[in-house]
Amino acid sequence: MVANEQLAMLVQPDRVHRSVYADPALFELEMGRLFGRAWLVLGHASQVPDPGDYFTTRMAREPVIVVRRDDGEIGVLVNRCAHRGATVCAEGRGHAERFVCPYHGWSYDRGGTLRAVPVPGGYMKEKLSGLGLKPVPRISVYRGFIFASLAASGPGLEEFLGPAKSSFDDFVDRAPGGELEVAGGVFKHAYNGNWKLMLENHLDGVHPAYVHASSIAAARSAPEPGAPGEHYYDIAVRQMRQNGAPEALWESIGLWTTSRGHGWLGDYHTDKRLTGGADHPLFKEYARRLASRCGEAEAERILGVTRWNTIIYPNCSFMSQFRQLRIIHPLAADRSVVYTYSFRMKDAPGQMFRDTVAFANVVNGTASWVLTDDLEVYERVQQGFSSGAVEWAYIGRGHGGDVEEPDGTRRGASGTSEVFIRAQMGAWLDYMTRQ
């Protein structure tokens, strides 16, 4: 067991010890103390619209089933038979009346209650009553997003999210029909690196010019993008070029963090940058539909929010403008899997979802120009951290310039501050040392 005093020495104001990324013993502690306590994003209600609909996923390394119960609520059950321990539900998604264990046929209803046991004469009845698929103790849904915690007690979801809740509002508010729907397939990519490396990359405004230098250069040589939908390649070319934005732009971006380790980039992408012109008929039609639901003033407010990536620590990253959400599954100190979901906005013009799909391919695709270079660098960092020759990693960019905001957030002195890594490490230490 690692003492709290030892843990506290690993995270310092402007540096972090390599073992936080590379030590298997610390990873084991993280699974219990961090992933076992925090609210984790599991998915979206649209994945389980009707009673009996389910999908399987992981919480830390626990296999779980997310299911729409008969009472219409969402349940999360540990995917493990009470009898001999087999997973009762194969990997994937579907619809089930009962979850039936493949080993001896024990069957459970959608709430996890044990309903039938073959050869019941062999058991004392009172021993069987009360058995079932173990429910995950806390589940909460915020505007369609499904959260769960393996801990029976702790801060509620609203307290956990804090000001970061507004990023989910931004995500959902943008849908003219007021709802989002998971659609378009799920990318699943993996890398030989720690789970933190992804979360520390998504708010890093300095890395694109270097990590993505090759795709920026290729995109700059491409033909000029046109209006939305004019050329298939436009979305890809625009986004790859955007990674090469001048340093001054990255510096000017707002970058906020919370004490729970969440963070987001604001003041970055406007709809004009992304879709080739807010004056384009497609965008005007979208804005018209939005205004018809919520009024002109509210539509203007919603479209004036210019957030880019938001991190929900410790397992989620998402962005509203192209409607992407990533959930990271830590498998080992040096192995992580990421599931990437695309969302369709209800009642938005169809072209906008086609843009979402094209964007997912270029940024989150397992063979994309962009993601492949990120994954390469995560693995290179992990290789460096696995060496004991040098102990510390430096996280001091912008340190000393952090600004405390009235709403309790901490803002980086500029958009290129490493304030978000310091916030994540602060949250990490809090989870890891709290009794």
Place this chain on the structure above:
Amino acid sequence: MARLHDPAVNVERFLYHEAHLLDTQQFEAWLDLFTDDAIYWVPLERDQKDAVQTSSIIHDDRTLLGLRVQQARHPRAHARLPLARTVHQVGNVMVLEDGIELKVASTLQLIEWRQEKQRAWGALVEHRLRRAEAGFKIARKRIDLVNSEAELDGMAILF
């Protein structure tokens, strides 16, 4: 037999040639095999019907495919330095349709090695070929990887 036999032989030679260009990293010459309106498609899902409503591992028009080749030549293409070494093994070549375009089915077994990591790929491949002066041009290539829906490490090769 002759009518089927000749184009099939030529088609086989063409597919071997294509594989050879990839395995010898002659990507510019490989790109020249494609028509200007070509589509190169690696679907994400089994039996995927379209590439506009569902994501794809790769779905490139000729412009985007060209950007992949350009990226591979960039001095800071981190995931492609060094380039993976590959062997594309093409088999089971069958000419399914022979008209203005040829529809050709084949199988692909591919060994990839880079940075101490060796990977094996298998795929069902469909080419749409148009006759051209020097044999054929590829108007469409669809590569259905057997493990397209798996949890996959980053892919920086061409199939």
